[in-house]
Amino acid sequence: MKLVHALVLASLTVSGSAFALGDPAAGERKAATCVSCHGSASFSGMFPLVQLAGRDADKLATKTNKYRSGKLFSPLMNMSVMALSDQDVEDIAAYYQKLGKPFLAMPGIRGDEDITAAK
Numbered sequence: 001m002k003l004v005h006a007l008v009l010a011s012l013t014v015s016g017s018a019f020a021l022g023d024p025a026a027g028e029r030k031a032a033t034c035v036s037c038h039g040s041a042s043f044s045g046m047f048p049l050v051q052l053a054g055r056d057a058d059k060l061a062t063k064t065n066k067y068r069s070g071k072l073f074s075p076l077m078n079m080s081v082m083a084l085s086d087q088d089v090e091d092i093a094a095y096y097q098k099l100g101k102p103f104l105a106m107p108g109i110r111g112d113e114d115i116t117a118a119k
Contacts, residue, residue, distance in 0.1 A: 022057060022087075027095025030088050033080065038096070044104035051106065053099035060093040 031040075038052040039045030052060060066072040067081045068089070081089070 022061075022090035022092070022094030024091070024094040024098040027091035027093070027098075030084075031092045031095050034092060037076075039103055041099050042103060044102065048102075048104045048106055051102040051104065052096040053102040055093075055096055057090070057093040057097040060096055061089050064089050064093065 031038075034052070035043060035045065037045050037047050038050055039048070041053070045051055063072065064081055064084070065086075067074065067077045068084065070078065072078075084092075
């Protein structure tokens with residue numbers, strides 16, 4: 001019986017952490033305005049240094065929520081994310097994580113060193 005519980009818990013942990021709580025397909029639709037700066041599977045974005053493809057969904061959601069709350073300041077980002085719901089943020093983060101790797105690789109540039117694991 002303990003083995004069954006352990007296997008169920010392990011499967012839930014693995015499946016639940018794949019893309020946080022977001023839906024990558026919904027996130028792709030919702031990220032239409034994000035793509036111009038942050039890129040997509042086939043476009044590096046206007047600013048390749050801020051590509052989001054392959055970024056950890058939890059970290060990406062955390063940073064996006066810091067912009068939403070005003071804890072981080074960037075006029076363009078604050079304005080762009082203020083109308084997003086919590087689910088929108090999770091979906092978009094899941095989409096970018098699912099992309100896997102940036103369209104245009106920029107070695108050593110990640111930009112998320114300041115993100116802690118806590119939301």
